[in-house]
Amino acid sequence: MKNPDFPVVIFHNPGCGTSRNVVEMVRAAGYEPSVIEYLKAGWTHEQLRELAGEAGLSLRELMRDKGTPAEELGLLNPAATDEAILAAMVEHPILVNRPIVVTPKGVALCRPSEKVFPLLDKTPESFTKEDGEVVSLEK
DSSP states (O other), rough: OOOTTTTOEEEOTOHHHHHHHHHHHHHHHTTEEHHHHHHHOOOHHHHHHHHHHHHHHOOHHEEEEEEEESSTTTTTTTTTTTHHHHHHHHHOOOGBOOOOOEEETTTEEOOSSGGGGGGGOOSEEEETTSSSSSEEEEO
């Protein structure tokens, strides 16, 4: 059940293990997140500027180069402008790194997946990632 008092939104790529772990970490903490599959939904210029700003990241820092056309598009060149990066991210949503999580406590690119926990009001005692790694969260 989604909690209207503490909404959690995850911009998710189901093909990404880190992204899948974050969704399950949020659920293990007792939240039912709104999951947005951004490869299907796409992005807007304004949305990406806002998310990057709230996460304290530059557009270049928000860009993913592994498994994307970033190099072919010339975006890894230091001379590539923010406008060029932004336009490419809107045209090719795979260029946006993931998962991005939004809660009342802030916005973060949750790589590694444990970065999601400071964004939540409550956390599970432990969590086992899909690769078997156990994350202990006991205080």
